[in-house]
Amino acid sequence: MRLQKIFVTIIFAFSLLVALNFGVQHVSGEQLPKIKTLIIDGENNHNWKATTPVLQKMLEESGRFTVDVITLNRDGKKYKVGAVTANLDSNLVGNEFSPVFDKFDLVISNFNNHKGGAWSEAVRTAFEKYVKDGHGFVVYHAADNAFREWKEYNKMIAFGGWGNRNESDGPYLYIDKDGKTIRDESKGSGGHHGSQWAFPITNQATEHPVMKGLPKVFMHSADELYERMRGPAENVTILATAYAKNTTKRHEPMLLAIEYGKGRVFHTTLGHDAQQLKSVAFIVTFLRGAEWAATGKVNIPVPDDMPNESEPVTRK
Numbered sequence: 001m002r003l004q005k006i007f008v009t010i011i012f013a014f015s016l017l018v019a020l021n022f023g024v025q026h027v028s029g030e031q032l033p034k035i036k037t038l039i040i041d042g043e044n045n046h047n048w049k050a051t052t053p054v055l056q057k058m059l060e061e062s063g064r065f066t067v068d069v070i071t072l073n074r075d076g077k078k079y080k081v082g083a084v085t086a087n088l089d090s091n092l093v094g095n096e097f098s099p100v101f102d103k104f105d106l107v108i109s110n111f112n113n114h115k116g117g118a119w120s121e122a123v124r125t126a127f128e129k130y131v132k133d134g135h136g137f138v139v140y141h142a143a144d145n146a147f148r149e150w151k152e153y154n155k156m157i158a159f160g161g162w163g164n165r166n167e168s169d170g171p172y173l174y175i176d177k178d179g180k181t182i183r184d185e186s187k188g189s190g191g192h193h194g195s196q197w198a199f200p201i202t203n204q205a206t207e208h209p210v211m212k213g214l215p216k217v218f219m220h221s222a223d224e225l226y227e228r229m230r231g232p233a234e235n236v237t238i239l240a241t242a243y244a245k246n247t248t249k250r251h252e253p254m255l256l257a258i259e260y261g262k263g264r265v266f267h268t269t270l271g272h273d274a275q276q277l278k279s280v281a282f283i284v285t286f287l288r289g290a291e292w293a294a295t296g297k298v299n300i301p302v303p304d305d306m307p308n309e310s311e312p313v314t315r316k
Helices: 003-026 048-061 121-132 141-145 151-157 278-295
Strands: 037-041 064-076 078-084 106-109 136-140 172-175 183-185 197-203 219-221 235-242 251-260 263-268
Touching: 037 048, 048 064, 048 251, 048 278, 078 197, 106 278, 121 151, 121 183, 121 251, 121 263, 136 141, 136 151, 136 278, 151 251, 151 263, 172 197, 197 251, 263 278
Parallel strands: 037 064, 037 106, 106 136, 136 263
Antiparallel strands: 064 078, 172 183, 172 251, 197 219, 197 235, 235 251, 251 263
């Protein structure tokens, strides 16, 4: 009888461990609440008309996100809503862009005011509050070229480039050859990249939810390697870097995680055009970064085709 009780106890304990293990590691995107996501586009010195549909499809096919899009048209120095996806109020179209953020868990910017327009003060204030109150924000590629004059936006994104940025906007941020994070106050313009090339990305935050389980080094397909980026660089974790071997010879940040109030910001400098969005290195880090920004956790798994340091992997 005693052996039988011990056996039953062992079976129960084993079953409990299995159940707990499956509960932690095998939660699919289909079982979790969908992350309500808004992409903002419409002005950019990059091909937003090509990249937004790819980003939308990528997010939706992960099973973790629902996605709506607002496309802005510039009217003088202001912006009006030019188009919205079907789930949004069609009455927004033709009117000045107004705060709609609270309907969403996550906002993704594929927007860059390179022609000199500005969001209204009401929209800027509402967006600052939205992120500070605990929502998520994803800064995609050239969205970090935007809004040099908007102080709080630059705090959200940690650093930016171009748009006449210089030392008055904050330090250069990078990691030196000894692995030390450097905030370089030296004079100079912000933002540069050379010709596109396939480069290795180094995982600098292996225990961060976005990066946990990813290889220490993994290849990304030919893309722009942003360098000499500068800004406030506050409350920021450098998630991943790439070595600018032909120019600065520094480990330049490619992926950042920023705390802004109670909110979380994921900043990726990768993804120049639709071709670069086929890179598995981009897909995996973008999806996991977006999920983390929205929820503070990452359930999207590392796929079997995740590249290592040998060569990039792309999907059709």
